[in-house]
Amino acid sequence: MADTLSGLQAPAVGAPAVAPDLRGWTCPLPLRDHPRVVMGHGGGGAMSAELVEHIFLPAFGGRTAAALGDSAALSVGGARLAFSTDSFVVRPLFFPGGSIGDLAVNGTVNDLAMSGARAAYLSCGFILEEGVETALLGRVAQALGEAARAAGAEVVTGDTKVVESGHGDGVYINTSGIGLIPPGVDIRPQRAEPGDVVIVSGEIGLHGVAIMSVREGLEFGVEVRSDCAALGGLVEAMLAVTLDLHVLRDPTRGGLAASLNEIASAAGVGVLIQERAVPVPEQVANACAILGLDPMYVANEGKLVAFVPREHAEAVLAAMRAHPLGARAAVIGECVPDHPGMVVARTAFGGTRVVDLPLGEQLPRIC
Amino acid sequence: MADTLSGLQAPAVGAPAVAPDLRGWTCPLPLRDHPRVVMGHGGGGAMSAELVEHIFLPAFGGRTAAALGDSAALSVGGARLAFSTDSFVVRPLFFPGGSIGDLAVNGTVNDLAMSGARAAYLSCGFILEEGVETALLGRVAQALGEAARAAGAEVVTGDTKVVESGHGDGVYINTSGIGLIPPGVDIRPQRAEPGDVVIVSGEIGLHGVAIMSVREGLEFGVEVRSDCAALGGLVEAMLAVTLDLHVLRDPTRGGLAASLNEIASAAGVGVLIQERAVPVPEQVANACAILGLDPMYVANEGKLVAFVPREHAEAVLAAMRAHPLGARAAVIGECVPDHPGMVVARTAFGGTRVVDLPLGEQLPRIC
Numbered sequence: 001m002a003d004t005l006s007g008l009q010a011p012a013v014g015a016p017a018v019a020p021d022l023r024g025w026t027c028p029l030p031l032r033d034h035p036r037v038v039m040g041h042g043g044g045g046a047m048s049a050e051l052v053e054h055i056f057l058p059a060f061g062g063r064t065a066a067a068l069g070d071s072a073a074l075s076v077g078g079a080r081l082a083f084s085t086d087s088f089v090v091r092p093l094f095f096p097g098g099s100i101g102d103l104a105v106n107g108t109v110n111d112l113a114m115s116g117a118r119a120a121y122l123s124c125g126f127i128l129e130e131g132v133e134t135a136l137l138g139r140v141a142q143a144l145g146e147a148a149r150a151a152g153a154e155v156v157t158g159d160t161k162v163v164e165s166g167h168g169d170g171v172y173i174n175t176s177g178i179g180l181i182p183p184g185v186d187i188r189p190q191r192a193e194p195g196d197v198v199i200v201s202g203e204i205g206l207h208g209v210a211i212m213s214v215r216e217g218l219e220f221g222v223e224v225r226s227d228c229a230a231l232g233g234l235v236e237a238m239l240a241v242t243l244d245l246h247v248l249r250d251p252t253r254g255g256l257a258a259s260l261n262e263i264a265s266a267a268g269v270g271v272l273i274q275e276r277a278v279p280v281p282e283q284v285a286n287a288c289a290i291l292g293l294d295p296m297y298v299a300n301e302g303k304l305v306a307f308v309p310r311e312h313a314e315a316v317l318a319a320m321r322a323h324p325l326g327a328r329a330a331v332i333g334e335c336v337p338d339h340p341g342m343v344v345a346r347t348a349f350g351g352t353r354v355v356d357l358p359l360g361e362q363l364p365r366i367c
Numbered sequence: 368m369a370d371t372l373s374g375l376q377a378p379a380v381g382a383p384a385v386a387p388d389l390r391g392w393t394c395p396l397p398l399r400d401h402p403r404v405v406m407g408h409g410g411g412g413a414m415s416a417e418l419v420e421h422i423f424l425p426a427f428g429g430r431t432a433a434a435l436g437d438s439a440a441l442s443v444g445g446a447r448l449a450f451s452t453d454s455f456v457v458r459p460l461f462f463p464g465g466s467i468g469d470l471a472v473n474g475t476v477n478d479l480a481m482s483g484a485r486a487a488y489l490s491c492g493f494i495l496e497e498g499v500e501t502a503l504l505g506r507v508a509q510a511l512g513e514a515a516r517a518a519g520a521e522v523v524t525g526d527t528k529v530v531e532s533g534h535g536d537g538v539y540i541n542t543s544g545i546g547l548i549p550p551g552v553d554i555r556p557q558r559a560e561p562g563d564v565v566i567v568s569g570e571i572g573l574h575g576v577a578i579m580s581v582r583e584g585l586e587f588g589v590e591v592r593s594d595c596a597a598l599g600g601l602v603e604a605m606l607a608v609t610l611d612l613h614v615l616r617d618p619t620r621g622g623l624a625a626s627l628n629e630i631a632s633a634a635g636v637g638v639l640i641q642e643r644a645v646p647v648p649e650q651v652a653n654a655c656a657i658l659g660l661d662p663m664y665v666a667n668e669g670k671l672v673a674f675v676p677r678e679h680a681e682a683v684l685a686a687m688r689a690h691p692l693g694a695r696a697a698v699i700g701e702c703v704p705d706h707p708g709m710v711v712a713r714t715a716f717g718g719t720r721v722v723d724l725p726l727g728e729q730l731p732r733i734c
Contacts, residue, residue, distance in 0.1 A: 031501050034501055035500060035501060035502070036497075036498050036499060036500055036501060037495045037496070037497060037498065037499045037500075037501060037504060037529055038497060038529070039497055039529050039531065040529075041495065041527065041529050042495065042527055042528045042529030042530075043529075048527060051501075051504075051527055052525075052527075055501070055504060055505050055508050056491075056508055056525060056527075059505070059508035059509045059511065059512035060491070060508070060511070060512045060515065060521075060522040060525075061512060061516070071524060072488070072523035072524040074487075074488055074523065074545070076443070076444075076446050076448060076487065076488075076545065076547060077443075077444070077445065077446025077447070077448070077547050078444065078445055078446060079443050079444025079445060079446050080444070081443060081444070081545070083488060083490060083523060083524055083545060084490070084524050085490035085491070085492045085524055085525065085526050085541070085543055086492065086526045087492040087493070087494050087526055087528045087541060088528075089494060089528045089530050120441075120443065121439070121441055121443075121450055123450060123451070123452035123543045124423075124427070124452070125452045125453065125454040125541045125543075126454070127454050127456060127494070127539055128404045128408065128409065129404070130403075130404060130405060130406055131403050131404065132403065132404045133402060133403055133404075134398050134401055134402060134403060134404060134418075134422070135402070137404065137418075137422060138422050138426070141422050141423055141426035141427070142426045144426065144427070145426035145427040145428060148427065149428070154427075155427040156439035156441065156450060157438060157439040157450055157451050157452055158419070158423060158427075158452065159452050159453045159454055160408065160409055160415060160418055160419075160423075161409045161454045161455075161456045161732075162404055162405070162406050162407075162408050162409030162410075162731070163409075163456050163536060163539075163732065164406065164731070164732075166533060167534075167535065167536040168534065168535065169530060169534040172494055172530075172539070174452070174454060174492045174541035174543075176452055176490045176492075176541075176543035178441070178443065178448070178450060178545065180443060180444050364529070364531070365528075365530065365531075
């Protein structure tokens with residue numbers, strides 16, 4: 001605004017008015033192929049991992065490494081806390097089954113739930129684009145407040161910034177969350193071990209296909225609604241069976257394939273999936289067939305994948321099926337000593353194929 | 368990107384592909400003048416307060432009200448925590464005395480310090496614009512990591528999103544922070560009371576003028592450097608004198624005028640300032656004279672204003688002056704029973720003037 005008044009041009013992207021001192025900062029080798037950030041760096045796949053490994057970990061040091069899970073586990077004043085952050089840039093802001101307001105709550109609540117913590121407190125930071133309708137902002141805030149109440153979390157602190165038109169996209173939201181990890185619970189990707197049973201809490205691919213259908217104006221017969229939901233209650237039901245859950249993960253960006261690969265890699269184990277056992281709804285399968293996508297890579301916002309010790313698997317599965325958000329839970333595979341760090345799927349035809357970590361994301365700005 | 372590929376236009380701002388249901392949401396009266404968000408809504412003044420009061424508080428309910436301070440005070444598992452969030456959209460990304468990386472740490476660390484908490488853990492969420500140089504991102508991350516280490520805080524969890532070129536501005540950062548509030552400490556705006564001495568920790572207006580000078584390409588004789596710094600250590604030195612500090616506030620957006628007005632309003636007290644006692648550096652005074660600004664409204668990023676019981680004021684001032692970040696601390700006024708909710712300044716000529724809450728911000732995107 002000040003720039004407009006003085007008739008000056010806004011500085012170009014990446015060209016700050018005061019040139020940063022780049023001495024002492026050598027671009028790490030894998031990133032040299034990408035002198036500039038591309039959409040794939042935000043996709044939650046291999047390119048996102050490169051940014052973390054080669055830029056953020058060296059810069060932030062030490063404890064950041066622990067944060068490769070969905071949330072960090074901290075000791076504060078005798079309590080064990082889970083702490084997590086997510087920014088939301090989904091487009092469009094409203095979609096069948098939810099909005100950026102629901103997503104901003106459920107995304108962070110679910111990250112906390114994946115360490116066994118029930119979300120207690122949320123922060124909320126808005127970056128608004130000049131010109132967005134205040135009524136629209138009001139509706140987003142209302143959805144956010146309702147989702148927080150539904151998840152049993154309180155929004156306790158916030159911040160609002162406004163950027164000039166053309167430097168944002170309506171509404172961006174960051175939420176961070178704090179939850180208490182119950183005593184005796186130690187859920188993290190590194191705990192996956194051969195023999196663990198892999199359970200998914202329901203049908204996959206709904207969020208990604210819902211976003212895609214409204215963004216591209218596609219019709220797949222029936223309206224596909226996002227599965228956006230808070231998973232804290234489902235996780236509590238699972239913990240009521242046993243505190244010894246090994247790994248929980250919500251397969252958002254990059255889908256089930258990305259989550260399974262991250263777990264296999266963190267624990268140094270193999271994961272073997274029975275492709276036929278993965279619950280894919282018909283409309284997701286149809287949409288993926290039309291678009292040439294693999295449902296294993298499509299984002300979910302109300303599902304989790306669990307690695308459970310074999311002796312507890314049956315009881316945990318029953319508890320999940322008794323919960324509304326786990327009614328269609330299914331065993332989809334197991335953790336194996338073979339092919340450490342790799343995810344392999346047995347296909348419907350009896351062959352096997354490697355399920356790779358996706359490079360970027362099939363669809364940008366899914367959350 | 369998907370839009371580009373399919374030849375579809377990106378949806379316009381405020382025009383989501385799925386029309387939000389606006390039934391049941393009536394635009395509150397004061398906001399009817401602003402059917403759309405304008406830059407001033409992000410300025411930390413009266414317009415920002417309207418968004419909070421009429422949109423966010425009704426939507427989020429209950430505890431959010433407590434968050435009108437710089438951070439929320441929470442009880443978690445027996446510990447008293449401060450929790451705060453801030454998004455940073457400063458332009459340019461690098462400026463004399465700092466960068467968005469320093470600012471993202473110090474802004475959140477200082478919000479926690481204003482409740483007496485030493486920042487322990489930080490989250491960090493990046494929203495990157497496609498096309499930003501990875502080397503620039505690396506330099507920002509390095510600055511952020513260094514600032515965190517200097518403040519004694521650890522970055523423990525993070526997130527990265529990428530938006531298409533033209534929907535961001537290089538790098539936006541959200542940081543949230545958690546700190547432990549020491550037992551016996553209860554620092555909040557509501558505790559200001561008549562008789563309190565008002566102390567500012569040093570010279571005001573440096574951050575705002577530094578940003579303004581590089582953004583507008585102005586020269587004011589000497590280079591003005593931002594005062595961007597982490598105030599946790601200074602607050603600890605003050606608490607070593609007495610745990611009974613009433614109010615601390617870091618006068619960022621809206622400057623000293625906004626902070627004093629918020630305190631006067633929250634506590635229902637009057638604030639009387641001696642204009643001559645407010646430390647304004649010569650280069651800030653000169654720049655403000657040229658630009659027609661009032662230094663009381665210019666942003667700071669390494670200063671605090673304290674409301675201290677009279678009996679402790681002298682010792683607290685001495686402790687501040689013994690700390691590098693408080694060397695130029697000064698008593699600038701007092702809390703009075705007159706004109707509750709108002710800030711009045713006694714001018715250099717012996718008259719008085721009302722120091723209003725600014726409406727928006729003189730300079731957008733200062734932090």
